[in-house]
Amino acid sequence: MGHPTIEAYEDPAGGWGSAKSLVEILTREEIPISGAAMLMKQNKPDGFQCVSCAWAKPEKPSTFEYCENGAKATAWEQTRKRIGPDFFERHTVSELLGWSDYDLEEGGRLTHPLRYDPASDRYLLVSWEDALAEIGQELRGLDPKSVVFYASGRASLETSYMYGLLARMYGNNNLPDSSNMCHEPTSVGLKQSIGVPVGTTVLKDFESTDCILFFGQNVGSNAPRMLHPLQDARRRGVPIITFNPLRERGLERFTNPQSPLEMVAKSSTRISTQYHQLKAGGDIAAITGICKALLAADRAAQATGGVGVIDHGFIAEHTHGFDEFVRYCDGQAWPVLERRSGLKRADLEATAVVYGNAERVIGIYGMGLTQHRKGTETVQMLVNLMLLRGNIGKPGAGICPVRGHSNVQGQRTVGISEKPELVPLDRLKEQYGFEPPREKGLNTVEACEGILSGAVKGFVALGGNFVRAIPDTERMEAAWRRQRLTVQISTKLNRSHLVHGEISYILPCLGRIEIDEQASGRQVVSMEDSTSCFHGSTGVAHPVSDQVRSEPWIVAGLAKAALAPNPRIDWDAWVGDYAKVREAIESTYPAVFENFNARLFEPGGHHKPLAARERRWETATGKANFAVPAGLNEDPDLPPRGPEVLDLITLRSNDQFNTTVYGYHDRFRGVKGIRDVLFMHAADVARLDLADGETVDVVTESADGYVRSVQGLRVVTYDIPEGNCAGYYPELNVLIPLWHHDEQAKTPAAKAIPVRIAKTRRSADAN
Numbered sequence: 175m176g177h178p179t180i181e182a183y184e185d186p187a188g189g190w191g192s193a194k195s196l197v198e199i200l201t202r203e204e205i206p207i208s209g210a211a212m213l214m215k216q217n218k219p220d221g222f223q224c225v226s227c228a229w230a231k232p233e234k235p236s237t238f239e240y241c242e243n244g245a246k247a248t249a250w251e252q253t254r255k256r257i258g259p260d261f262f263e264r265h266t267v268s269e270l271l272g273w274s275d276y277d278l279e280e281g282g283r284l285t286h287p288l289r290y291d292p293a294s295d296r297y298l299l300v301s302w303e304d305a306l307a308e309i310g311q312e313l314r315g316l317d318p319k320s321v322v323f324y325a326s327g328r329a330s331l332e333t334s335y336m337y338g339l340l341a342r343m344y345g346n347n348n349l350p351d352s353s354n355m356c357h358e359p360t361s362v363g364l365k366q367s368i369g370v371p372v373g374t375t376v377l378k379d380f381e382s383t384d385c386i387l388f389f390g391q392n393v394g395s396n397a398p399r400m401l402h403p404l405q406d407a408r409r410r411g412v413p414i415i416t417f418n419p420l421r422e423r424g425l426e427r428f429t430n431p432q433s434p435l436e437m438v439a440k441s442s443t444r445i446s447t448q449y450h451q452l453k454a455g456g457d458i459a460a461i462t463g464i465c466k467a468l469l470a471a472d473r474a475a476q477a478t479g480g481v482g483v484i485d486h487g488f489i490a491e492h493t494h495g496f497d498e499f500v501r502y503c504d505g506q507a508w509p510v511l512e513r514r515s516g517l518k519r520a521d522l523e524a525t526a527v528v529y530g531n532a533e534r535v536i537g538i539y540g541m542g543l544t545q546h547r548k549g550t551e552t553v554q555m556l557v558n559l560m561l562l563r564g565n566i567g568k569p570g571a572g573i574c575p576v577r578g579h580s581n582v583q584g585q586r587t588v589g590i591s592e593k594p595e596l597v598p599l600d601r602l603k604e605q606y607g608f609e610p611p612r613e614k615g616l617n618t619v620e621a622c623e624g625i626l627s628g629a630v631k632g633f634v635a636l637g638g639n640f641v642r643a644i645p646d647t648e649r650m651e652a653a654w655r656r657q658r659l660t661v662q663i664s665t666k667l668n669r670s671h672l673v674h675g676e677i678s679y680i681l682p683c684l685g686r687i688e689i690d691e692q693a694s695g696r697q698v699v700s701m702e703d704s705t706s707c708f709h710g711s712t713g714v715a716h717p718v719s720d721q722v723r724s725e726p727w728i729v730a731g732l733a734k735a736a737l738a739p740n741p742r743i744d745w746d747a748w749v750g751d752y753a754k755v756r757e758a759i760e761s762t763y764p765a766v767f768e769n770f771n772a773r774l775f776e777p778g779g780h781h782k783p784l785a786a787r788e789r790r791w792e793t794a795t796g797k798a799n800f801a802v803p804a805g806l807n808e809d810p811d812l813p814p815r816g817p818e819v820l821d822l823i824t825l826r827s828n829d830q831f832n833t834t835v836y837g838y839h840d841r842f843r844g845v846k847g848i849r850d851v852l853f854m855h856a857a858d859v860a861r862l863d864l865a866d867g868e869t870v871d872v873v874t875e876s877a878d879g880y881v882r883s884v885q886g887l888r889v890v891t892y893d894i895p896e897g898n899c900a901g902y903y904p905e906l907n908v909l910i911p912l913w914h915h916d917e918q919a920k921t922p923a924a925k926a927i928p929v930r931i932a933k934t935r936r937s938a939d940a941n
Contacts, residue, residue, distance in 0.1 A: 310735025390542015394424015707779025
């Protein structure tokens with residue numbers, strides 16, 4: 175990718191930088207004209223839903239209803255480059271293991287079903303008939319409890335429903351998905367606090383809100399289309415207060431690349447009115463400080479006969495646990511809150527003043543809150559703050575977790591869950607005449623533990639790059655090869671295909687953007703966005719090969735090969751007409767999917783009913799619950815550390831989406847041509863006797879007996895809190911111990927990893 179350069183980037187998010195990046199990737203993927211035309215169908219009623227993030231789709235889409243990263247995802251999927259059987263004639267698997275994530279996916283779309291051949295160390299062409307037959311035979315020979323069915327989050331509602339049914343009819347609830355790695359604390363925490371496992375806001379709420387709080391979410395890289403409602407809110411004078419360890423450009427300034435006037439004038443909108451760079455894991459302390467300041471202001475106002483800032487009427491009618499929460503806040507000393515959050519008391523009190531004067535507030539957050547040992551408690555602390563002023567269950571207000579993959583929330587809605595209590599198993603039994611397993615299945619961490627122990631013998635992956643996305647990757651890759659069977663349903667080659675089991679298959683599937691012709695004609699699929707709205711999606715591009723198959727076709731093929739026939743399920747009829755799958759979904763979830771087929775293309779989406787939006791609290795207490803955290807430390811059980819140990823944050827570049835690396839240009843951070851970098855505060859660089867640009871090794875501080883290290887990272891002096899450092903995911907996943915996860919949700923705690931840093935020995939010798 176050229177000679178590495180690191181230099182400050184001064185421009186806003188969006189703007190000409192975004193336009194240039196789009197032209198570059200369309201040209202690189204050899205689709206400059208067709209790709210541009212395809213983008214005009216993205217997120218449109220007569221087109222396809224973006225395959226990138228899950229941000230909401232407006233009722234009246236703009237002409238260019240896509241962002242830079244969404245366009246990259248489209249170009250990446252619709253590249254003209256191909257990987258067929260001839261590719262593996264030229265390359266062994268052992269050779270490909272040395273390739274980078276970028277180079278593997280940049281090879282192009284997979285075109286034929288493939289089976290690993292150990293004699294030649296290559297994947298060889300296999301017929302669909304033979305592939306499905308052998309996979310079915312292997313699955314029938316394995317203990318159902320030893321097989322995992324993973325789903326990445328991009329698969330449609332139709333595919334996800336069929337996949338969950340396949341797993342349960344096979345005999346397990348081993349259905350981990352990508353939400354286990356990112357927003358599971360949302361599902362657990364929100365369910366306990368307000369009775370629903372998802373956010374309560376819809377896109378229209380951004381039009382009437384009068385304050386927005388942002389915690390741990392990089393909108394410029396991970397959900398850029400959200401910048402448009404944020405820009406509109408700022409133009410109305412809405413304050414946006416951000417809490418994030420790093421200063422992210424999308425939360426500083428934004429130029430709308432779809433506005434000719436802004437582009438020509440090179441003007442930009444200031445996004446954050448306050449920007450607080452708290453320490454990694456300092457969110458509970460920061461939110462506690464805001465709550466403490468609000469309670470103090472409320473008491474002061476009441477003492478003088480004024481109007482309080484706490485909504486006591488809402489609290490009395492709708493909440494439980496308020497008094498205990500007040501005692502918790504009162505018991506926290508300001509010096510401790512300042513030290514743990516890394517912020518000044520005055521900053522937290524300034525936030526409380528703005529929040530206290532706003533009537534309708536939206537609380538937005540991302541994985542900066544969820545990926546900690548106390549991630550669930552951190553999410554609940556933000557809910558506590560919202561409850562103090564009744565900011566859940568009214569227009570213009572609510573809690574807003576920003577989900578990643580485009581249907582990661584939706585697949586949970588239709589049954590992709592390892593938790594049997596979240597799935598209507600009795601209804602499935604009635605519909606399909608089988609006894610669904612009632613035993614809890616394996617989540618991501620538990621599946622990894624099973625692979626390490628040898629209890630997991632088979633792994634079927636519906637998309638994704640599981641081997642690369644999980645923590646403790648060096649240990650996991652060694653154990654992964656001991657499995658009997660691994661199956662990857664994929665569009666592109668990645669490392670999970672190369673680190674394989676004894677018997678391994680690659681099954682190439684259609685992408686969502688491609689035309690899906692089945693027996694009844696052209697098919698449409700559906701998905702759910704971050705705001706709990708369902709949308710239809712229609713493919714517009716020709717398939718990359720006549721040998722790729724749709725995801726429903728593949729899932730049905732696996733079911734027919736591995737399961738005994740069931741007279742109540744006609745898998746072929748479902749594949750022939752996806753509307754029949756949607757009818758089955760509606761039958762299983764009648765309250766959620768009422769008139770599903772008829773409402774598939776409802777402008778703005780078909781809204782999922784959520785009790786919390788109506789201030790009905792489906793919790794154990796029947797009310798919204800104030801949750802008192804166990805302490806201020808979001809990662810309390812890390813080993814004691816001296817000043818030489820830093821807390822590492824893993825993050826994504828501007829040029830990637832999850833494990834997919836589109837290129838080596840992290841434009842907003844000024845890093846080009848390299849990903850092996852470590853962002854550090856200048857004081858830490860000096861204190862550890864390092865220099866900007868020097869090469870270092872990073873080792874996890876852990877007492878479990880395993881050495882986890884990454885060599886050869888380039889030090890980049892950066893605006894990051896002292897005591898913290900940061901580097902790119904997934905390369906640094908090797909440093910995350912498998913046990914280092916959220917206590918309740920088991921999401922890997924990737925935002926606070928204790929590490930030691932030392933000069934790379936070879937670099938020191940060279941000097």
